[in-house]
Amino acid sequence: MIAVSGASGRLGRLALTAALGLADRSEVVALTRDPAAAAADRTWPQVLTRAADFTDPATLEPALAGVRRMLLISTARSPERFRLHEAAIGAAVAAGVEHVVYTSVVRAAEPGNPVPEARDHGRTERLLAGSGLGHTVLRFNVWPQMLLLSGLARLAVATGELPSSAAGGRVGYITREDTAWAAARVLTGAAASTADGRDRAGGSGAGRGGAGPVLGVTGPGLTDAEVAAALTEATGRPVRHRQVADAEVAGALTALGVPGPIAQAWGENDPFRRQGWFDVADDGTTGRLLGRRPVPLAGFFAAHRSELLPG
Secondary structure, three states: OEEEOOOOOHHHHHHHHHHHHHOOHHHEEEEEOOHHHHHHOOOOOOOEEEEOOOOOHHHHHHHOOOOOEEEEOOOOOOOOHHHHHHHHHHHHHHHOOOEEEEEEEOOOOOOOOOOOOHHHHHHHHHHHHOOOOEEEEEEEOOOOHHHHHOOHHHHHHHHOEEEEOOOOOOEOOOOHHHHHHHHHHHHHOOOOOOOOOOEOOOOOOOOOOOOOOEEEEOOOOEOHHHHHHHHHHHHOOOOEEEEOOHHHHHHHHHHHOOOHHHHHHHHHOHHHHHOOOOOOOOOOHHHHHHOOOOOOHHHHHHHOHHHHOOO
């Protein structure tokens, strides 16, 4: 059997749906903290659903009984995140899982990576490498959904301005749907991952000696000026990038209408974008995992045009 953890979450639900379309339904297990709540959702698929709560390790080994391959979707950033991943990996070892597919972020284990989001992922990758488990690490770049959820894309269209201090720093935006599809294809074997243990598109990986392939899942690198151009193309409203100093980013974003905590968090990443930590070249791995080209940013914005325009 194959299992999808966090199956009721946004990424998990997409990956579960994709896996059900790629594998025999009887071979798929959905893992979630609250199976009863999932079952009460009228859109929840007819699939074997088991309780698996990373905060309650006693639930994990039984949930993985009979599972051969598991998609381990990383939990939300928190002080406890690595401990939760550690519990899930320990349970996979104890349950005899043969292969884990883990969702990480670009350049997670690269020495000197200053991006706060990458730290727990790097530790988890190293833990997997020493676990004895067969595994594949998928390093995702930034989801453009974050531009929508933050309100930044809509406000940039409304005001005609996208302020940042990222300068020419590039980000390989890749949609959440594409990352879920790639993960499901690797999980089900529809997309064979490389076998040499090298990170083919995301910086040096966790090394060899039990390590599985570390694969970057990324789109073409775009500067903020190119993001503004994609917003213009999708909406017909002129948007330009305005370069500001690092210390001015949060204020510029809140002036647009972005909530303060989100503006602060978004601005903290601008120096890392400018330094190139999200600029990961795709050598064809992403298309091979997807079985097609990834959705371009302008295409994503066009599909969400109604969310970008007022009224």
